[in-house]
Amino acid sequence: MNRVEGERGVCRLGLPEIASLNVSKVTESVTITFLGCCFRCIYCNAYRLSQYPCVGWFYKGFLDLEQLVSEISNLIDSNLANKVKVSSVSFTGGEPIIHWPFVEQLIKTFKKDGMKIGLATNGFSSERTWHRVLEECDWINFEVKAFDDEVHKVITGAPVEPILRNLSQLITRARNKIRVVRTVVIPGINDGQIGKIASYIADLDETVPYKIIAFRPNFILYFHPGPSSRLMGKLAKVARSKGLKDVSCSSWYPFRAPKSVTRREMREYVSEEAKLAAKYLILAGCKNHPRECGTCRLVNHCPAMLWEPWDLQSKVK
Ligand code: SF4
Ligand code: SF4
Structure with missing residues (x-):
């Protein structure tokens, strides 16, 4: 598909457009957040940028390579970046892989400057592109939404097969690049998938870090409740029971301000x-x-x- 010539796919985007550039303390990186995504997850907490241009919010937009490199370089040289010891440039979205040829050009530039390259992805790409992703990135956050195709499709609008294939290749060919594999837990919709995802990962490598994150009401699931800490604890146990050694969970809902704050x-x-x-x-x-x-x-x-x-x-x- 030739997006430059005006053809459009599921993501509806033409040129790679940028939502924001920022310094991230958590990943010690300068983060480039792209607009658009190949999925339409019903719980997306970033839907105003992942579903761009349909949502009616406007952002930084398209920057040509030279201009974007200059803005990222300025951020890398900033006091804030120094303070958080930025050592990488990372790509997130939306889904950065839909802009891969453009992202690759950025990667080449910043690798020359000695920066590490990070990526947060839903893992949906052709096998050919995925090989390039594994080659170029130093660390990857990979999100799996469901294991069963029916559940994956109804959550994201896309099939699960490429995700499982790419996850398997990530684990078997580039295990050291995995920062985390994660799943957002939506009670009643994908909590039954956690054990299946955990088994799939554990069968490939039981040391892969797996994180389950509590869903917060958002987008099409704005009125759907988030999981309790009890459910999250139970699911973490299920994941461990499948053999995974490194399982964590966070952000359960509702969170209550503790009685212990008595300062x-x-x-x-x-x-x-x-x-x-x-x-x-x-x-x-x-x-x-x-x-x-x-x-x-x-x-x-x-x-x-x-x-x-x-x-x-x-x-x-
Ligand atoms: S893959 Fe991530 S960014 Fe894209 S729609 Fe789903 S939750 Fe949102
Ligand atoms: S009052 Fe509290 S919240 Fe407001 S600026 Fe001071 S430290 Fe920050």
Whole structure:
């Protein structure tokens, strides 16, 4: 399909368009977030960019290679990047593989500068493209949505066979490049798939890190509830029972502010409503109580601006 000439596939995109460039502390990388995706997952938490251009939001758009390289290089040289010790350039989306020839050109440039290359992907590509992906990337986050074709199709709109084939090749040919294989758990829709995915991975290599992440209501599943911590714990056990040695889980819902937040700052609040909100703020790092951002000396480097919201959960026993 010639997208440059105006032909369109499932992703509906022409030129590779960029949603944002940012520095990521978690992956110690400069991250390039592409618009568009070859899937239409019903739970997508990034649907306003993965389903672009149909969603009516507008972004940074197309940057030619030279301009994009210059913007990424500026970010790599920034104080923030220095502070988080950026050592890689990573690609996410949407789905970066739909822009692979363009991504490859970026990779060539930044590899020459000694940067590592990271990729977050749904793993949907031809075998030929996947070989190139495995060749070029230094680390990969791979998301499997379901094991059974029917369930995979109804969640994503696409068949599961290429995903399982590519996952198998990733594990058998490039095990050292796997940062994590993960599945977002949607209660009643794919929780029964976790054991099957875990078995598939364990049969190939039981040391592969597998992470299950709780779904949060979003997009077409906006009114569907997320999983409880109990269900997540049970599913982690199921995954381990299939032989996997490294299983983790996060972001269960609902998350409750713990009773254990009894710090001195809580005395600054009277009502139960304010106390509850303050617990979340304290966990996130807010230092100024009672809270007032307008008069806070930390306003320009606020510690409560979390890098990742799920950090909250790790602070709670
Ligand atoms: S593969 Fe990821 S980015 Fe694409 S629609 Fe699904 S959840 Fe969204
Ligand atoms: S700027 Fe940050 S630390 Fe200061 S009051 Fe606001 S949230 Fe709290």
